[in-house]
Amino acid sequence: MELEIKNISKIYNNGVHALKDVNLTLTPGMFGLLGPNGAGKSSIMRTIATLQQPDSGDILFNGQSILKKPNLFRQKLGYLPQEFGVYSNESALSLLDYFARLKGIKNTKQRKQRIEELLHLVNLTEHCHKAVDTYSGGMRQRFGIAQVLLAEPQVIIVDEPTAGLDPAERNRFYAILHHLTSQAIVILSTHIVADVTDLCNDMAILNKGEILARGAPDELVHSIQGSIWQKSVTKDELAQLRAQHKVLSTRIVKGEIKATIQTTQATTGFLPAIADLEDFYFSYVPELAV
Missing domain, CATH: 3.40.50.300 (P-loop containing nucleotide triphosphate hydrolases)
Structure with missing residues (x-):
């Protein structure tokens, strides 16, 4: 079929x-x-x-x-x-x-x-x-x-x-x-x-x-593993971050803004994160990133 x-x-x-x-x-x-x-x-x-x-x-x-x-x-x-x-x-x-x-x-x-x-x-x-x-x-x-x-x-x-x-x-x-x-x-x-x-x-x-x-x-998510990084930022830092990196999403976690970026290089202050399908989706539809 x-x-x-x-x-x-x-x-x-x-x-x-x-x-x-x-x-x-x-x-x-x-x-x-x-x-x-x-x-x-x-x-x-x-x-x-x-x-x-x-x-x-x-x-x-x-x-x-x-x-x-x-x-x-x-x-x-x-x-x-x-x-x-x-x-x-x-x-x-x-x-x-x-x-x-x-x-x-x-x-x-x-x-x-x-x-x-x-x-x-x-x-x-x-x-x-x-x-x-x-x-x-x-x-x-x-x-x-x-x-x-x-x-x-x-x-x-x-x-x-x-x-x-x-x-x-x-x-x-x-x-x-x-x-x-x-x-x-x-x-x-x-x-x-x-x-x-x-x-x-x-x-x-x-x-x-x-x-x-x-x-x-699973294969699509695997293709971006190793390129997803996260860090808690202030509102002022977020504006600067958007100018410098591909920001996939932001979430409020325990009162703090946690930003997720996609980059192939380690970035100061950011920790590596496990990618998920939402990260892959936002990497292709960046206008939806918040």
Whole structure:
């Protein structure tokens, strides 16, 4: 199973160049697409989901263009956008039954069994008779995953799924996504570094419509080990530091400003630090460094 994104570009009517010759080849497992808001993540997700056509390039699933025959690919696709609506006052059970019938699951017994399996998977069995529009954000996201999985898709897209979730709900959602990785190509679009760190064995950084880096998170982090240094600084020292070094981030630790810089040479007063994916991310997207 393979999804190949070949030289995809997209310019919107307002002149925004959202995607610039994006190339990616994906196989089963969890793939993280990491980038800031406005990087082009939603544009590439919508293009893969066949909700919009690119200006150039193609996307192949198992060697066949999904842009030429979108309806065939949609039968194999599950897409959970960042925000999705639900009918008012309808329970999870009734909505899943409705969506299952739309997806062609006509056998009543088979449909009931599939819905029960999915409600158990997303831990909503005891809440299945409650109206979905009364669910918390995390519960609604879990319902969304159940809806996506009804037809057992081979490609699953989840766009910013944990934004706004509390830590407990985020962990529940992580567990569900991890369960899917042996069955499908799962594309996780996010601006949250922890999502990729915890879930993905393959990733890319997208910014301003371009792929800046691609690889296994551990390998990418290893590539900058030995070049990350930290030191506590004052506000005045921080301004001078920014003029002299590549400052990746600053954090308040016990009332002090701890600055993280990237350099290949030892710097007076700085101690070597163990790099993490956030450091690698900020090294490629320096405008996000704080």
